[in-house]
Amino acid sequence: MKQVHATALVNQPIQERKSYREASFLTFVLKNRALYIMLLPGILFFLVFRYVPLIGSVIAFKDYNIFAGIWRSEWVGxxxxxxxxxxxxxxxxxxxxxxxxxxxxxxxxxxxxxxxxxxxxxxxxxxxxxxxxxxxxxxxxxxxxxxxxxxxxxxxxxxxxxxxxxxxxxxxxxxxxxxxxxxxxxxxxxxxxxxxxxxxxxxxxxxxxxxxxxxxxxxxxxxxxxxxxxxxxxxxxxxxxxxxxxxxxxxxxxxxxxxxxxxxxxxxxxxxxxxxxxxxxxxxxxxxxxxxxxxxxxxxxxxxxxxxxxxxxxxxxxxxxx
Missing domain, CATH: 1.10.3720.10 (MetI-like)
Known part of the structure; x- marks a missing residue:
């Protein structure tokens, strides 16, 4: 019985198996939604204060002018x-x-x-x-x-x-x-x-x-x-x-x-x-x-x-x- 089920899964189209995995993931997230809600402030903190400021690193390759801003400052490599x-x-x-x-x-x-x-x-x-x-x-x-x-x-x-x-x-x-x-x-x-x-x-x-x-x-x-x-x-x-x-x-x-x-x-x-x-x-x-x-x-x-x-x-x- 297990062998027949495994063969059926292999023969399933790739799109169907992908949809099955996505549905399983969404089910898992909904089941543990309380944990993900508690995790949300930490994720937002890292996004706002750790990852978004990385965009400003581009000024290392520019002649940064506070009046011109990041994007309008001259590029100097x-x-x-x-x-x-x-x-x-x-x-x-x-x-x-x-x-x-x-x-x-x-x-x-x-x-x-x-x-x-x-x-x-x-x-x-x-x-x-x-x-x-x-x-x-x-x-x-x-x-x-x-x-x-x-x-x-x-x-x-x-x-x-x-x-x-x-x-x-x-x-x-x-x-x-x-x-x-x-x-x-x-x-x-x-x-x-x-x-x-x-x-x-x-x-x-x-x-x-x-x-x-x-x-x-x-x-x-x-x-x-x-x-x-x-x-x-x-x-x-x-x-x-x-x-x-x-x-x-x-x-x-x-x-x-x-x-x-x-x-x-x-x-x-x-x-x-x-x-x-x-x-x-x-x-x-x-x-x-x-x-x-x-x-x-x-x-x-x-x-x-x-x-x-x-x-x-x-x-x-x-x-x-x-």
Whole structure:
């Protein structure tokens, strides 16, 4: 009977089978219409604020004039990309951007993983909740406040650290104005601000690991380290892979506010990145076509790196974004 039915389906005209699939899809949508209605605001948000603005990217190929508008501005092709690539300090911008991103991947990315693993070992629920709350709080502070705290700690005039150094007979340290400490300060502030909040995803992944696996490992004589290597780490691997791939895809974005609030004329040689250069050219100088070209350049580089990293991840760990 099944064989006869399958043969009949194969012999049906293509148009009839297409109509059947469309009817089945409409039936499925109507059956789950409540879910689709709840999904509608999210779809509209991405359409209005993510996809429609992409049309404006065309000004990267035009000499954009705010009075002429997007479509009536003069077409100049790749002029603004050439302007970016021939900028005398372009290599410095790329170097600073990639170095800060690399430091963030090496030092800031593992921090929430470590915090999540340590908090997962806490047995007291009250103590665990308290630690989580304390670690989450910095995420809600603006970067202006973070810089204010850093100024109170490291300022040469009134910083707590320099007061202690001076009390012990040492010389004051110019941490906020020093090129030597700038990148360390940026990355360290980012770790302190975001590690608790970022740990939420890894805590959720740890909650999905069955306790029976740890119980079986204890029976087999596995210590805490072996339990981490053979149970905890494999359980975290999907979340680690996805977040690391997303971080690699955003490697050209180091966080404008994070860098800008700490940037001074003395630290520009080591702190000037694509985002701060884009701010100076776009907001201050009004060269919107150039800043759009910078954005497209960053997006293309991020996309290429994401595709390559995803292939490597799929071939090595079996995990990937797609």
């Amino acid at each position: 790749f002029q603004w990309f050439e302007h970016l690539f021939t900028y005398p300090q372009f290599s410095r911008l790329i170097k600073n951007t990639l170095l800060i991103s690399l430091y963030q991947i090496v030092f800031a990315f593992p921090a929430p993983i470590l915090i999540a693993v340590l908090m997962n070992e806490l047995k007291s629920v009250l103590y665990k909740r308290t630690i989580q709350t304390v670690l989450y709080l910095p995420h809600f502070l603006s970067w202006a406040i973070i810089y204010g705290l850093a100024y109170m700690m490291f300022s040469e005039q009134a910083g707590m650290l320099n007061q202690l150094v001076q009390a012990w007979g040492g010389e004051k340290l110019q941490i906020l104005q020093s090129q030597e400490y700038f990148r360390t300060l940026i990355v360290g502030a980012g770790v302190w601000k975001e590690m608790g909040w970022s740990a939420i995803i890894f805590l959720a992944a740890l909650a999905g690991i069955s306790p029976s696996l740890y119980e079986a490992a204890k029976i087999d004589g596995a210590n805490r380290w072996k339990q981490f290597l053979h149970i905890t780490l494999p359980g975290l691997l999907p979340a680690i892979s996805i977040l690391l791939l997303l971080k690699i895809g955003n490697i050209m974005d180091v966080g404008f506010e994070q860098v800008y609030v700490f940037l001074t004329p003395l630290t520009i040689p080591v702190g000037d990145v694509l985002d701060t250069y884009s701010y100076r050219m776009g907001i201050i100088s009004g060269q919107y076509s150039l800043t759009t070209a910078i954005g497209i350049f960053k997006s293309v580089i991020g996309f290429v790196l994401l595709v390559l990293a995803n292939k490597v991840s799929k071939s090595t760990t079996g995990e990937g974004l797609y």
